[in-house]
Amino acid sequence: MLCAQRGYTCVITMAEPFSLERRKLMRFLGAKVIITPKSGKGIGMVKKAQELAEAHGWFLARQFEAPANAQFHYETTGHEILNDFKGHRLDYFVQGYGTGGTYGGAGRALREKRPDVKIVLAEPADAALVGSGIKTERRQDGSAASSHPAFKPHPIQGWTPDFVAKVAEEAVETVGYDDHITIPGAGAIQMAHALAKNEGIFTGISGGASIYAAVEMAKRVPEGSVLLAVIADTGERYLSTPLFSSVAIDMDEEEMVISKSTPSYQLG
Incomplete structure (x- = not known):
């Protein structure tokens, strides 16, 4: 844009x-x-x-390495969270990562202003790269040199590519995390469906993963704890993905019955 x-x-x-x-x-x-x-x-x-x-000779944005990525989220997302929870309890910030910008920026803002908030890092179960303890190999410019050995393909688009971005690695080293959770791809998809049908929240697979992680953490932490997770995408970007594979195009049997309950404008 x-x-x-x-x-x-x-x-x-x-x-x-x-x-x-x-x-x-x-x-x-x-x-x-x-x-x-x-x-x-x-x-x-x-x-x-x-x-x-x-x-x-083109300009390369380098979103996986540029410090401006996390700095932007520090100044925007991080301070939005601080403002929204000013005077209110917040116990856990549950966050996955792609480039690591949200995790690094919002996480730094919370560490500075709300150090009591525990940060939970979420990763796909098939790509727990940070959780593996194995560092990503890097070129001199900080970009990843090769695929991470712990990576397996997963359906959570926008989360955890086959390397840990430099921005994310720096966040792990400076912001850190207090707990770690892995998310099954099927669970993320199921949660996205549940959010749409039960809450009217139309999000994609990564949004489903975020809430899945928060719900699973809620089962582990003390009763009454307040958890925050970020839904960063919309479901409209996923119409051609497994998220919509179970959604029919034609009317099902129940819809046909509804259609035939009045006499006009029925499909053959």
């Missing part, structure tokens, strides 16, 4: 497994979207972006 407003050409590299809606949204806003093979995982799309920037 910023590039469209400023008249810049925007080129996005995106790994093949990401939802089709993401490609269409970026292209709708005028961006060029370069798809990288599934076999290359997240590290492949990052390296492709680096190659393109070097070859063409």
Whole structure:
């Protein structure tokens, strides 16, 4: 959106497994979207972006390494949380990570102003990279050099690529975390469905993962504790993903009965 407003050409590299809606949204806003093979995982799309920037002399945003990422969330998300909970109890901040910007920025704000709040780091069960204790190999510029050995593919798009971003690693080292929880992909999807049907909250798989993590932590912590989790996405980006695989396009039997309960405008 910023590039469209400023008249810049925007080129996005995106790994093949990401939802089709993401490609269409970026292209709708005028961006060029370069798809990288599934076999290359997240590290492949990052390296492709680096190659393109070097070859063409383009600016590379480097969201996985840039300190501005976490700083932005420190100044915005972090202070929004502090303002919302001013004078109110908050015991746990439950947060997953992609680049680590929200975790690092909001986490730092809480450590500074609300040091009593415990931070819980959430990761996919198939990609508990931080929990493995194995460091991500890095190039001199701080970017990941290779895929993390503890990574397995998971459906929680936006969480935990196949490396720990430099921003996330720095957050682990400086902000730290008080507890750690892993989230099954199926559980994240089920929670996203439950949020839509029971709460009217239309979120994607990562939003489902966030609330799943918070609910699981709520079972472990003292009764009456107040937990905070961030829902950072919308379900509209996931129509082509497993999140919607069980959602029918045509009317089911119950809907057909409702349709036939009045005489007009019935499908054959």
